[in-house]
Amino acid sequence: MTRSLNDLRPVYVVGIGWHRYQNPSETPYVALGLTAIRAALADARIEWPAVESTYVAAALLGMASGRPMLRHLGATGAPLMHVENASASGSTAFRHACIEVASGISDVALAIGVDKRNPVRRAETGIGHLAEDAIVPFTHFALLTNEYAVRHNATAEDIALVAVKNHRNGAKNPNAQRQQERTLDEVLGGKRVSGSLTSLQCTPIGEGAAAVIVASEDGIRRLGIDAGRAIRTTASVGRSERVYAPGAGFDAALTKETADLALAQAKVTPGDIDIIELHDAFTVEELHYIESIGLCPEGHGVRMLKDGALDIGGQCAINPSGGLIAMGHPIGPTGIGQIGEIVMQLRGEAGARQHRGARTGLAHMVGVGAVCYVHILQK
Amino acid sequence: MQPSKLLKPELYSAGSGDGDGATARLKGGRCRCGYVFFPMQTYGCERCGSHGDPLTPYELSTNGTLLAEATVHLHADKNRPAPFTIVKVALDDGPVIRTLLADDSARVAPGQRVTGRLVPTTQSESGETVLDHRFSAAS
Numbered sequence: 001m002t003r004s005l006n007d008l009r010p011v012y013v014v015g016i017g018w019h020r021y022q023n024p025s026e027t028p029y030v031a032l033g034l035t036a037i038r039a040a041l042a043d044a045r046i047e048w049p050a051v052e053s054t055y056v057a058a059a060l061l062g063m064a065s066g067r068p069m070l071r072h073l074g075a076t077g078a079p080l081m082h083v084e085n086a087s088a089s090g091s092t093a094f095r096h097a098c099i100e101v102a103s104g105i106s107d108v109a110l111a112i113g114v115d116k117r118n119p120v121r122r123a124e125t126g127i128g129h130l131a132e133d134a135i136v137p138f139t140h141f142a143l144l145t146n147e148y149a150v151r152h153n154a155t156a157e158d159i160a161l162v163a164v165k166n167h168r169n170g171a172k173n174p175n176a177q178r179q180q181e182r183t184l185d186e187v188l189g190g191k192r193v194s195g196s197l198t199s200l201q202c203t204p205i206g207e208g209a210a211a212v213i214v215a216s217e218d219g220i221r222r223l224g225i226d227a228g229r230a231i232r233t234t235a236s237v238g239r240s241e242r243v244y245a246p247g248a249g250f251d252a253a254l255t256k257e258t259a260d261l262a263l264a265q266a267k268v269t270p271g272d273i274d275i276i277e278l279h280d281a282f283t284v285e286e287l288h289y290i291e292s293i294g295l296c297p298e299g300h301g302v303r304m305l306k307d308g309a310l311d312i313g314g315q316c317a318i319n320p321s322g323g324l325i326a327m328g329h330p331i332g333p334t335g336i337g338q339i340g341e342i343v344m345q346l347r348g349e350a351g352a353r354q355h356r357g358a359r360t361g362l363a364h365m366v367g368v369g370a371v372c373y374v375h376i377l378q379k
Numbered sequence: 380m381q382p383s384k385l386l387k388p389e390l391y392s393a394g395s396g397d398g399d400g401a402t403a404r405l406k407g408g409r410c411r412c413g414y415v416f417f418p419m420q421t422y423g424c425e426r427c428g429s430h431g432d433p434l435t436p437y438e439l440s441t442n443g444t445l446l447a448e449a450t451v452h453l454h455a456d457k458n459r460p461a462p463f464t465i466v467k468v469a470l471d472d473g474p475v476i477r478t479l480l481a482d483d484s485a486r487v488a489p490g491q492r493v494t495g496r497l498v499p500t501t502q503s504e505s506g507e508t509v510l511d512h513r514f515s516a517a518s
């Protein structure tokens with residue numbers, strides 16, 4: 001008989017921290033990562049030696065980036081491991097930090113995501129392809145945008161409204177790479193990228209770091225951590241792509257099955273969710289995923305968007321951080337930063353971005369391959 | 380007629396009796412479980428995991444229905460200068476594939492019928508015309 005995370009002993013997020021996501025710079029990844037870790041330790045009001053295990057999420061830094069960074073916190077000898085799972089690297093690191101604490105192997109674990117914008121290198125499979133080298137992620141999603149628009153009679157303007165909302169949220173987030181409100185005209189008038197996608201509808205891959213510290217109730221008590229600011233992880237699910245009906249959007253199908261398992265694990269329904277941080281690397285994805293998660297029937301996402309139901313203060317705030325489009329997507333940190341945003345919101349500490357009364361949040365990432373991770377956090 | 384060669388002969392062939400601009404056939408595979416895939420490979424079936432003898436070559440017609448198109452305006456790889464158009468096509472024989480639209484194709488939209496052809500792209504060092512697979516609006 002296997003068990004899910006929520007059947008094991010409770011695990012709580014007790015510390016969160018970032019190095020702001022930003023355009024590529026000369027700052028070494030070590031400085032980015034240490035800033036986020038020290039911020040998370042300060043937020044939890046604990047010292048580094050309390051951390052019993054570390055998961056380092058990085059997709060573009062090459063081999064063994066963790067120790068050269070962590071040693072500057074004081075080498076405690078605690079175990080560390082590296083997680084590479086494409087865009088979902090950070091979410092995966094968080095899941096395994098939670099599992100380690102929930103299992104009782106550790107009382108306190110750290111998930112740190114850090115990355116620089118280095119070239120993506122993928123191994124050859126030995127199987128040929130017609131023109132996959134011509135289909136980068138923004139073109140994959142430009143094709144899905146065209147399909148969504150035709151199937152659901154949505155215009156390019158409708159879909160671009162996702163970016164207007166997320167830039168508005170990002171403008172209030174000091175950790176966001178893009179902190180500027182944008183009008184619909186600005187979004188549509190920007191540089192054309194692929195299909196109807198313009199540059200302000202695409203994530204700006206940059207650099208940065210995000211850190212989250214998780215702890216058991218024993219750890220919280222032993223270290224005198226403020227239990228009132230601890231936020232419990234009530235579901236953790238990871239999945240990978242299966243064979244779907246020909247032509248089915250695999251990102252959305254995979255999201256649906258992963259989210260369904262997470263909702264069942266936390267024993268909540270889509271209507272219970274107050275905030276969602278999801279993988280909006282490209283505008284159309286937000287519509288796909290809110291429909292896959294079950295906020296509304298397929299094809300109704302634009303209506304929710306136009307009604308303001310997805311705004312901060314609306315029915316369910318989607319990407320209050322600004323999402324991948326505005327907060328940014330430095331790869332390794334992204335999934336961990338989502339958890340930090342949800343924790344900040346559930347604590348009521350999100351300031352100008354606060355979604356009032358938030359009690360339940362869901363974090364979603366997909367990664368090429370494809371993999372999907374969903375976490376639910378509850379106050 | 381100029382001598383020609385295929386850019387990726389492991390993926391497609393010319394329909395019998397055709398020359399330049401000919402209808403293409405795709406070199407797909409079929410598993411004993413019924414799953415049809417492209418391109419042919421022997422590593423194993425994505426649906427059932429069978430490998431070896433259960434996987435056999437299965438030639439696919441390039442006739443299909445367009446699911447989506449996107450004209451790419453920016454592309455970092457200099458070997459693929461933008462603009463170009465990518466199409467997602469549901470082949471009548473089952474698999475959904477994505478590749479380039481021929482430069483000389485009429486404009487296409489979802490729901491439209493398309494067909495694959497072998498079109499001249501570059502010259503090889505030995506002077507042969509190099510043919511590659513592209514989709515076009517079905518005539």
Ligand SMILES: [Zn+2]
Pocket residue numbers: 410411412413414424425426427428429
């Ligand atoms: Zn099979």
